[in-house]
Structures are given as structure tokens and as C-alpha cells.
Amino acid sequence: xxxxxxxxxxxxxxxxxxxxxxxxxxxxxxxxxxxxxxxxxxxxxxxxxxxxxxxxxxxxxxxxxxxxxxxxxxxxxxxxxxxxxxxxxxxxxxxxxxxxxxxxxxxxxxxxxxxxxxxxxxxxxxxxxxxxxxxxxxxxxxxxxxxxxxxxxxxxxxxxxxxxxxxxxxxxxxxxxxxxxxxxxxxxxxxxxxxxxxxxxxxxxxxxxxxxxxxxxxxxxxxxxxxxxxxxxxxxxxxxxxxxxxxxxxxxxxxxxxxxxxxxxxxxxxxxxxxxxxxxxxxxxxxxxxxxxxxxxxxxxxxxxxxxxxxxxxxxxxxxxxxxxxxxxxxxxxxxxxxxxxxxxxxxxxxxxxxxxxxxxxxxxxxxxxxxxxxxxxxxxxxxx
Amino acid sequence: xxxxxxxxxxxxxxxxxxxxxxxxxxxxxxxxxxxxxxxxxxxxxxxxxxxxxxxxxxxxxxxxxxxxxxxxxxxxxxxxxxxxxxxxxxxxxxxxxxxxxxxxxxxxxxxxxxxxxxxxxxxxxxxxxxxxxxxxxxxxxxxxxxxxxxxxxxxxxxxxxxxxxxxxxxxxxxxxxxxxxxxxxxxxxxxxxxxxxxxxxxxxxxxxxxxxxxxxxxxxxxxxxxxxxxxxxxxxxxxxxxxxxxxxxxxxxxxxxxxxxxxxxxxxxxxxxxxx
Ligand SMILES: Nc1ncnc2c1ncn2[C@@H]1O[C@H](COP(=O)(O)OP(=O)(O)OP(=O)(O)O)[C@@H](O)[C@H]1O
Ligand SMILES: [Mg+2]
Numbered sequence: 001x002x003x004x005x006x007x008x009x010x011x012x013x014x015x016x017x018x019x020x021x022x023x024x025x026x027x028x029x030x031x032x033x034x035x036x037x038x039x040x041x042x043x044x045x046x047x048x049x050x051x052x053x054x055x056x057x058x059x060x061x062x063x064x065x066x067x068x069x070x071x072x073x074x075x076x077x078x079x080x081x082x083x084x085x086x087x088x089x090x091x092x093x094x095x096x097x098x099x100x101x102x103x104x105x106x107x108x109x110x111x112x113x114x115x116x117x118x119x120x121x122x123x124x125x126x127x128x129x130x131x132x133x134x135x136x137x138x139x140x141x142x143x144x145x146x147x148x149x150x151x152x153x154x155x156x157x158x159x160x161x162x163x164x165x166x167x168x169x170x171x172x173x174x175x176x177x178x179x180x181x182x183x184x185x186x187x188x189x190x191x192x193x194x195x196x197x198x199x200x201x202x203x204x205x206x207x208x209x210x211x212x213x214x215x216x217x218x219x220x221x222x223x224x225x226x227x228x229x230x231x232x233x234x235x236x237x238x239x240x241x242x243x244x245x246x247x248x249x250x251x252x253x254x255x256x257x258x259x260x261x262x263x264x265x266x267x268x269x270x271x272x273x274x275x276x277x278x279x280x281x282x283x284x285x286x287x288x289x290x291x292x293x294x295x296x297x298x299x300x301x302x303x304x305x306x307x308x309x310x311x312x313x314x315x316x317x318x319x320x321x322x323x324x325x326x327x328x329x330x331x332x333x334x335x336x337x338x339x340x341x342x343x344x345x346x347x348x349x350x351x352x353x354x355x356x357x358x359x360x361x362x363x364x365x366x367x368x369x370x371x372x373x374x375x376x377x378x379x380x381x382x383x384x385x
Numbered sequence: 386x387x388x389x390x391x392x393x394x395x396x397x398x399x400x401x402x403x404x405x406x407x408x409x410x411x412x413x414x415x416x417x418x419x420x421x422x423x424x425x426x427x428x429x430x431x432x433x434x435x436x437x438x439x440x441x442x443x444x445x446x447x448x449x450x451x452x453x454x455x456x457x458x459x460x461x462x463x464x465x466x467x468x469x470x471x472x473x474x475x476x477x478x479x480x481x482x483x484x485x486x487x488x489x490x491x492x493x494x495x496x497x498x499x500x501x502x503x504x505x506x507x508x509x510x511x512x513x514x515x516x517x518x519x520x521x522x523x524x525x526x527x528x529x530x531x532x533x534x535x536x537x538x539x540x541x542x543x544x545x546x547x548x549x550x551x552x553x554x555x556x557x558x559x560x561x562x563x564x565x566x567x568x569x570x571x572x573x574x575x576x577x578x579x580x581x582x583x584x585x586x587x588x589x590x591x592x593x594x595x596x597x598x599x600x601x602x603x604x605x606x607x608x609x610x611x612x613x614x615x616x617x618x619x620x621x622x623x624x625x626x627x628x629x630x631x632x633x634x635x636x637x638x639x640x641x642x643x644x645x646x647x648x649x650x651x652x653x654x655x656x657x658x659x660x661x
Contacts, residue, residue: 061564081567094565098583107579108569153569 006079010160011072012037013058013193018067020053020217027053029217030067035210037072037160038191040184042208044201046240046380050217051197052091055163058195059088071160082111085160089167091197093150095138101125101149102134108157124156127182143170148179155186164196168203180207201241205229213237215380233276235288235371240380244290247338248373251285259370261289264336265314268368275370286373293341295367298330301358313362316340321355328352332359425641432634439628450631454639457630463620464636467601470532470616474539474600479593481540482547489548490555507545515542516609523610530612538610539603543596550595554588587655594647601640 013035020028028050035041043051056062058069060081069077076084087108095104105124109117125131128148130141138146147170154162167183168176184207187194198204204211205225212222213236221233232238235246249263254272259281261268268289272281279287301315316334323346330342330353340361346352353359394400405412431440435447455461488494489501507515519538520530528534558581566576604618611619621633 059568061568080572081564082570082572086568088565088568090561090565092559092561094559094561096562096566096580107566107571111570111575157569 006071006074006076006083007085009071009074009076009085010037011074013161013195014068014070015054015058016068016070018054018057018069019065020050020057020062021065026217028057028064031217031219032067033212033219033222035161035193035195037193039209040187040194040196040207042204042211043195043197043214044199044204044211044240045214047199049214051214052165054214055088055165055195055197058161059086059163060084061088086163087154087157087159087161088163089150089154089165091165091169093138093146095146095149095153097138100135100137101130101141104138104149105153105156107153112157120156124152127155127186128152144172144175147171151179151183158190158192161193161195164194166197166199169199176203183207205241213240215240229292231274231276231369232290232371233278234379235290235375235377236380238290238369238371238380239378240382243293243341245293245296245338245340246288246290246371246377247340248377249287249289251281251283251287253283254281258365261287261370263289263338265316265334265338266336268312269365270368270370271365274366274368276372278372279370288371288373288375288377290369290371291340291363291367293329294327294343294345296340296342296361296363298332298342298344298353298359298361300353301360311362312365312368313360314338314340315358315360318353318355318357318359321353323352330359332361334361425638428634429638429641432631432638434631434634436631440631440634441628450635454632454635457632459615459620459624460630460632460636463615463617466532466615467617470536470539471597471600473536474543475593475597477536478540478543478547478596479589482544482592482596483551483589485544485548486551486555490552504545504548507542508549512603512605516606519606520609530610531614534610534612535607535614535616538606539600542603542606543599546595546599547592550592551585551588554585554591558584590651598644 015031015033018028018031019026031050031054043054045051053062057064060076060079060083063078067077068075071085076086096107099107102121102125106117106121109120114120122131122134125134128151130145130148130152133141133145138149141149147167151164151167154164164183168179171179180203183194183196186192196204196208205228208225210222211225211228213220213228215236221228221237228237229241232241232244235244238244238246247263249261249268252260252262252267254260257272259270259272259275261270270289275281275287279285314334314336316332316338318330319333319339320331322329325346327343327345330344332340332342334340342361395403431443432450433446433448434440434443435445435449437444450456485500485504489497489504516538519534519541523530523534562580562584563576566580567573571579602618603616604622607616607619608622615623617636621629624630624633
């Protein structure tokens with residue numbers, strides 16, 4: 001294979017079995033992923049899971065302990081950072097304090113000897129709505145303004161791959177939404193590959209074509225946002241993206257395309273298609289049954305219609321009901337002792353179920369999912385909520 | 386206005402106490418400054434003394450000393466000696482010290498922490514001890530005392546100060562700035578030249594000034610190792626027995642004002658840089 005010119009490399013970004021070891025600590029563990037050229041890829045995960053470390057290896061600021069990184073055919077694993085067609089928006093901005101905003105944004109263009117740097121810088125400053133502060137020093141800007149400058153400084157170079165390490169973290173909600181739209185627009189217009197690291201699952205889901213959920217140095221699951229939300233593969237993903245009700249059960253039997261599960265509250269039917277590929281459906285296998293709170297319907301026990309033949313239901317008692325305006329959030333303790341959260345849309349105020357009432361919860365089999373019983377049921381639950 | 390006068394006044398003791406409370410810091414500062422600046426003022430005043438043999442009692446005012454600072458024998462040659470030594474020492478110790486500081490901050494190598502500790506040794510050792518042991522060393526190596534030995538001795542103790550000063554500046558420099566530069570297509574060399582060096586430059590400049598003033602000022606170590614070679618402090622000390630000529634006051638005052646000017650200019654430049 002002819003040695004491709006790294007500085008001009010284009011194509012999909014490949015990380016192949018990347019491991020990064022800091023002494024005894026493994027920050028990134030045998031991670032593989034492919035980011036299609038021109039796509040918006042979000043890397044989502046809790047603090048300390050190795051997101052920044054992964055980006056730094058792609059940028060060339062950290063050498064992987066093992067593995068390969070490619071852009072198209074060009075192997076960039078050990079290429080110098082200044083030879084890669086990759087630019088980074090640093091998590092802490094890393095603006096040059098002795099240069100003004102204009103010089104900061106022009107830095108990359110000047111290093112490559114680009115002729116009409118001024119015009120491109122002016123455009124970039126327009127884009128982030130900071131033309132008026134071009135002559136100021138970074139320390140004279142607010143945190144959010146600095147963050148936008150960091151964004152402009154990277155984007156102005158139009159790299160093959162743009163790495164964004166929580167680029168909107170310091171912005172208030174309004175500006176954040178606005179910049180999200182801007183970013184998405186730039187990305188589709190220019191066709192750059194964006195790798196966007198974020199804590200914010202909403203941001204990841206609204207912006208990205210593909211989301212990878214990362215935890216403790218590995219990728220738990222990767223796919224389009226809807227797929228991740230509807231069919232999580234692990235308890236971590238189920239809990240980290242939105243909320244999930246998870247409760248332990250056992251496989252009782254399989255019949256046709258369905259799996260019958262059993263727990264202290266009775267039996268549930270699940271289509272085999274809704275069972276995580278990590279679970280073998282032999283009778284006796286321990287599993288976790290999952291249902292999103294908004295997919296469960298709640299009804300007073302005496303009002304409840306007889307359960308449909310193929311529906312799942314459990315009976316329990318409402319232990320708390322919080323009216324949230326657009327919806328009501330119930331916490332129901334089942335007779336078997338599980339706690340289940342339900343979000344019910346407020347279609348009719350008179351249907352609110354008060355605390356202490358006996359209720360029947362029901363959901364369609366295709367709305368549930370089945371995970372491995374070895375998963376930690378609380379993995380990925382946000383601790384401060 | 387009439388209302389204000391009509392309002393009952395606080396008792397005198399209370400007002401006195403408030404006044405002292407409000408102005409205590411200012412009073413203290415004035416006293417401290419008088420204490421600090423009195424010797425300088427004295428030196429400056431006596432540079433205008435039309436002294437006879439000694440410059441101890443005030444005779445009468447004259448411009449002569451300032452118009453003719455080389456009037457007294459040996460004053461100017463000793464000043465020139467001090468300046469030459471100071472400049473060489475500044476250049477050499479700033480370069481060497483800066484390099485040491487970079488290696489201590491940027492690289493992990495064996496003996497790094499030991500080096501860090503040893504750097505402090507020349508600063509912690511009493512000057513008489515340093516001076517006398519250097520003298521013993523030079524004598525044992527049969528190095529003739531004079532200009533060379535003074536320069537060597539000064540470089541030796543100035544390096545420590547340069548290292549400490551530059552190191553402090555370097556340590557506060559975020560390594561991610563250089564990484565960001567390299568991410569933006571700057572080679573290692575360019576990142577150093579455009580990011581690191583400009584950001585560390587104030588520290589290096591401060592270290593250089595410090596080295597110069599330490600060298601220019603040094604008497605104890607110089608006196609041990611200079612042989613017949615005379616620097617300005619040594620000249621003053623030697624002539625103290627016979628009477629210090631007022632030209633020495635002129636030189637000292639001039640040095641003070643030059644130093645003051647440098648400080649003011651650098652402060653002014655620093656403020657300008659921040660404003661723009
Ligand atoms: N240079 C280093 N030496 C040792 N450990 C490191 C180093 N850099 C990162 N780590 C460790 O690697 C782990 C992953 O760090 P990383 O910065 O990639 O996390 P992150 O996912 O970006 O977190 P955050 O969302 O808080 O930014 C952390 O536990 C961190 O302590
Ligand atoms: Mg990070």
C-alpha cells in the first residue's frame with residue numbers, strides 16, 4: 001500500500017483496539033470504533049471514563065499503549081500532532097494568553113502559511129459572534145466567550161476530524177442551544193467529521209448521528225440515539241441514557257419468538273428480538289427486565305380492563321405521586337417488592353391516582369427490553385438525582 | 386448643609402479613635418517608607434556635598450560631584466569593572482540557569498529531586514563560607530585571583546537564583562498551551578518560540594535583573610576571591626578607612642535611580658500590555 005500523506009488524510013476515522021495505560025491504571029481499554037467521514041459522533045460518558053484520553057490519542061498528544069489509529073488508509077497512530085489533519089477544542093480552552101483573540105484564531109492558518117488568513121479569521125469570529133472583541137486578550141473574556149474562541153480557533157482550519165472536548169460546557173442554556181444548532185450547521189455544511197465529547201445526554205442525542213456510551217475505558221454501546229434509547233444493551237446504558245425501570249427475573253421458558261420471564265410479581269412475555277445479544281435464553285438464566293417509565297400505563301386496580309392476552313402487567317400500590325405539569329411521576333411498589341417509576345401524561349386531571357391507591361401497571365412486550373442478570377442494576381444511575 | 390451642622394457630633398475621643406482606625410495603615414506605611422528610604426536619601430543628599438577629605442560632615446552644596454563623577458581616583462575604573470563582571474555574569478548565569486530550570490520542570494530524570502535540593506544550597510550557605518571555600522579551591526588549583534575568579538564565583542551563586550526564578554514562572558505555565566499550539570500545526574520548535582518563550586520571558590528577564598544586581602552588589606565573596614581586582618563595592622569598603630569620596634554617593638544614587646526607572650518602565654509596559 002502506498003504511504004498516504006498524513007497531513008491530507010481523509011476518510012473514516014478508525015480506532016483499533018486502543019489501550020492507554022497510566023502506570024497501573026488503564027484509562028482506555030481495548031477500545032475500537034469507526035467514525036464515518038462527515039458524521040457527527042458523540043462520545044458520552046461519566047466523568048473520568050476516558051473520554052479526554054481517547055481524544056488526546058486521536059490528536060496525537062498522547063501515545064496509545066497499544067492499538068492503531070487510522071484516518072482512511074493513513075496510519076496516524078504515532079504521527080506528530082502538527083502533521084495530523086485533526087484539530088481540538090480543548091476542555092479547558094487552552095487559549096494563548098499573550099495573543100489577542102484574532103491572533104489566537106489565526107494561529108493555525110498562519111502556521112500552515114495560508115494566504116487569506118484574515119478573511120477566514122473574520123468569518124470565524126462572525127460565526128461565534130465575537131468580532132467585536134477580536135483585539136482583546138483571552139483573560140478579558142467571560143468563560144463562555146473563551147469557549148467560543150476555542151471553537152473558532154479549531155474550526156477555522158477545516159480539519160478532516162474535529163475533536164470537541166465538552167465545547168459547550170460553560171455556556172448558559174440559551175447560548176448552548178444556539179451553539180448546538182451552529183455546530184450542527186457547520187458540520188453538515190462543511191462535511192467535517194465531528195467527535196463531540198459530552199456529559200450531557202440530551203446534547204449527545206439531539207446533535208449526533210451516532211452516540212457511543214463510554215464507561216470505565218470501554219464503549220458500552222454505540223449506535224444511533226434512538227437505538228441506544230430504545231434498545232440498550234447493558235444496564236449502564238439503560239440507566240445513563242434517560243431513566244429505566246430494571247428488575248431481576250429468570251427465564252422460565254421460550255415459546256416461538258417469545259421468551260417468558262418470571263419474577264416475584266408473575267410472568268412477563270418478551271419478544272426474543274428485545275433480548276440483549278449478551279443474554280442466552282436458556283430456562284433458569286438470570287436476567288434484568290427493563291421498561292422505560294413513559295412506556296408504562298397506570299390504572300386504578302378496580303378500573304383496569306382485563307389484561308390483554310399478550311400484555312405484561314404488575315399490580316402494586318402508589319407510594320408517591322408528583323404532579324409535574326406536563327406529566328405526573330408515580331412511584332409504585334409492586335406486591336413482589338420492586339419499585340417502578342411511571343411517567344403518565346396528564347391528559348385528564350381527573351385521572352390522577354392518589355398516593356396509597358392500588359394500581360395495575362401494564363406495558364406492551366415490544367416496549368420492554370431484557371438485559372444480562374450479571375449487570376449491576378444500579379450501574380450508570382446518576383448519584384445526585 | 387444646615388442639617389449637617391445641626392446633627393449632634395460624635396464625642397471627640399470617638400472621632401479620634403475612628404480617625405486612627407481609618408488611617409493606621411497609612412501611618413504605618415509612611416513610617417516604614419521613611420525607615421527604608423532614609424539611608425538612600427542620606428546617600429543622595431551627601432552626593433551634593435562639597436566634601437574635603439571625607440564625606441562625613443556636611444560642608445556646602447555643589448554640583449561638582451555629579452558633573453564629574455570620575456573625579457576621585459579609582460571610582461570609575463571600579464564601576465567599570467563591576468559593570469563588566471555584572472554583564473558577563475548576567476548573560477552566562479541567565480542562560481545556564483534557564484536551561485537548568487527547563488530541564489527540572491519539563492523532564493523526569495534520575496537525580497531530579499536531588500538537583501532541585503542542591504540548587505538551593507548556594508542560596509542557603511552563608512556568603513563568608515562560600516567565599517572562603519572558593520578561595521581555598523582557587524588556591525589549591527593554582528588559579529590566579531582576579532577578574533576570572535570573580536566572574537566564576539558570581540556565576541556560581543547567581544545560577545541558583547536564576548533557576549528558582551525561572552522555574553517558578555515555568556511551573557505556572559500550562560503545558561496544554563504548547564500542546565494546543567502543536568495541535569494547530571506548530572512544530573515543537575515553533576511552539577516553543579511562539580508560546581513558551583514569550584510566556585516565560587518575563588521570568589527570564591526578572592532573573593537576569595536579579596543576577597545583575599546580585600553580582601553588582603556582592604562584596605563578601607568578591608573580597609575573598611578578587612586579589613588585586615577591584616569592584617565598586619570593594620572600592621567603597623577599602624576607601625571607608627580613608628574616607629569615601631562623594632563620587633561614590635553619586636554612583637550609588639545613580640544606580641538607585643536607574644533601578645527605579647527599570648522597575649517603573651516594566652510596570653508601565655506590563656499594564657499597557659494588559660490593557661490593549
Ligand atoms: N496523565 C495521566 N496520568 C495518570 N492518569 C491519568 C492521566 N490522564 C488521565 N488520567 C486518568 O485517566 C482517567 C480518564 O481520564 P479522562 O481525562 O480521559 O476522563 P474524562 O472522561 O475526560 O473525564 P471528564 O468528563 O471529567 O473530563 C481518569 O481516571 C484520570 O485520572
Ligand atoms: Mg475530559
